[in-house]
Structures are given as C-alpha cells and as structure tokens.
Amino acid sequence: MSGWVAVAGLGPGSAGLVTPDVAAALEEATDIVGYGPYVVRVAPRENLRLHASDNRVELERAALALSLAAEGRKVVVVSSGDPGVFAMAAALFEAWENGPSSWRELDIRVLPGITAMLAASARAGAPLGHDFCAINLSDNLKPWSLIERRLRLAAEADFAMAFYNPRSKARPHGFARVLEILREVCGPERPILFARAVFTPEEDLKIVRLADARPEMADMRTMVILGSSQTRLIMRDRGPILYTPRWSE
Ligand code: SAH
Numbered sequence: 001m002s003g004w005v006a007v008a009g010l011g012p013g014s015a016g017l018v019t020p021d022v023a024a025a026l027e028e029a030t031d032i033v034g035y036g037p038y039v040v041r042v043a044p045r046e047n048l049r050l051h052a053s054d055n056r057v058e059l060e061r062a063a064l065a066l067s068l069a070a071e072g073r074k075v076v077v078v079s080s081g082d083p084g085v086f087a088m089a090a091a092l093f094e095a096w097e098n099g100p101s102s103w104r105e106l107d108i109r110v111l112p113g114i115t116a117m118l119a120a121s122a123r124a125g126a127p128l129g130h131d132f133c134a135i136n137l138s139d140n141l142k143p144w145s146l147i148e149r150r151l152r153l154a155a156e157a158d159f160a161m162a163f164y165n166p167r168s169k170a171r172p173h174g175f176a177r178v179l180e181i182l183r184e185v186c187g188p189e190r191p192i193l194f195a196r197a198v199f200t201p202e203e204d205l206k207i208v209r210l211a212d213a214r215p216e217m218a219d220m221r222t223m224v225i226l227g228s229s230q231t232r233l234i235m236r237d238r239g240p241i242l243y244t245p246r247w248s249e
Pocket residue numbers: 012013079080081082083084085086087114115116117120163164165166195196197198199200219220221222223224
C-alpha cells in the first residue's frame with residue numbers, strides 16, 4: 001500500500017507556469033481527479049485514469065481522491081492556479097478530517113502553483129508591490145454581508161485588492177454593488193485592472209479609472225485588481241505599467 005494524494009496547482013494556463021514538481025507528480029500519477037476543464041489540461045496516456053467532475057462537487061471529488069489513495073493508487077487532484085487559493089486543497093482536508101479514521105495517516109501532499117492574482121499582477125507590472133489582500137467575491141460559501149464588510153474595511157485600510165470570482169452568470173449583480181462600494185470609499189480616480197484569461201491565448205488586459213469600470217468588464221475568467229491610494233499608472237506606447245511602490249506614508 002503505497003498510495004498517495006497530491007493536490008497540485010496547474011498555474012493560470014500556460015505550460016511554462018506549471019512547476020517541475022507538479023509536472024513530476026503528474027508523470028508518476030495513476031489517477032487524475034478534478035473539475036473537467038482542469039483535467040483536460042493533463043496529457044492523457046495509457047494506464048492513466050482521468051476522473052473529471054462537475055463544478056461545485058468539491059467534497060465528493062475529495063472523498064474519491066482519498067479513497068483511491070487508500071486503495072494504493074497515486075492520485076493527483078488538479079486545481080488551476082494554486083490549490084490552496086479558493087480551490088481543492090482545503091476541500092480535501094475538510095473531507096479528510098470528517099472521513100473514516102483509516103484515512104488519518106494517508107500520504108497527502110500539497111504542491112503549490114502560480115495563482116491567478118500573481119500571474120495577473122505580473123502582466124500589468126507590480127500592483128501588489130506593497131500590502132494587499134485577496135477576496136473571493138462569490139457568495140456560494142459565505143453570506144454577501146460578509147463580503148461587503150471585508151471590502152469596506154480593506155478599502156478603508158488602503159490595501160491594494162485582488163478579487164477572485166468577480167462575476168458569473170449565476171451572480172450577475174453582486175459585482176456592480178462591489179464597484180459602487182469601492183467608488184464610495186476610494187473615489188473615482190483609483191486604477192483598477194481587469195485581467196482576463198492571463199497566460200492563455202485569450203488573454204486580455206484592461207486598466208481603467210474606478211469611475212469608468214463597468215460590471216461587464218469582468219467574467220468568471222477575470223482577475224480584478226484594485227490599486228491602493230499609492231498605486232501608479234504610467235502610460236507608454238508599449239502598454240501601461242501599473243505598480244505600487246514598496247513604501248507607504
Ligand atoms: N485556485 C485558483 C483560483 C480559483 S477561483 C488560483 O489560484 O488561481 C477561480 C477564479 O480565479 C476565476 O474566477 C478568476 O477570477 C481567477 N482566475 C483563474 N485563472 C485565471 C486566469 N488565467 N486569468 C485570470 N483570472 C483567473
């Protein structure tokens with residue numbers, strides 16, 4: 001019985017941003033478990049079993065991975081970006097903690113990946129160069145009132161902010177409200193980055209003033225980054241640079 005589970009991050013999209021450790025685990029694996037669009041990013045080969053599942057069944061998916069490992073299989077659970085950021089690593093530990101005691105000593109590893117926030121930030125310059133926070137704007141797993149409270153307090157504390165899951169077909173209105181709150185606290189001139197599908201062929205970057213930001217600029221493939229009061233937007237022919245100096249007054 002030498003089974004294991006590795007929860008691995010595939011990065012934002014390009015092969016170059018998959019770490020060598022993740023590539024090695026994928027090569028050793030007997031089973032790949034994950035949300036369909038992430039599983040298709042793994043090259044199929046003989047004797048590699050692919051277990052693709054739907055969105056929003058994280059605990060079932062985690063239980064499947066753990067029981068396969070308990071049978072002696074070598075399982076990689078794939079996430080996009082980093083598996084510890086709004087993704088499968090925490091779901092796996094939740095299923096593990098509440099699962100049978102025979103799972104307690106299983107070999108579980110978390111293999112980090114490059115999260116969307118860092119990939120998007122790199123494309124625009126260095127907007128997260130000083131203190132920042134990351135907020136998931138989906139209210140699937142928390143009340144909307146908590147999102148509003150965190151937004152407001154983070155804006156008042158003058159953090160730069162990275163927003164995951166800004167807007168989806170199922171949640172078309174929340175992001176409009178987010179922009180309203182941010183305008184109220186941060187004013188109209190604050191730069192905001194919409195980074196869609198970074199490190200994929202569909203990549204698209206827009207940087208606008210908060211006053212000109214519209215909800216339709218974001219979808220489920222977009223990372224939104226709001227600057228702090230110190231963030232600089234510098235226009236040039238080769239494309240704008242957005243960066244936050246390392247210091248603050
Ligand atoms: N674990 C992932 C995040 C999962 S939440 C990570 O670490 O990146 C899914 C959200 O991540 C999306 O709604 C979007 O906001 C962001 N995202 C993921 N991949 C992205 C990409 N290539 N470009 C821009 N945003 C991305």
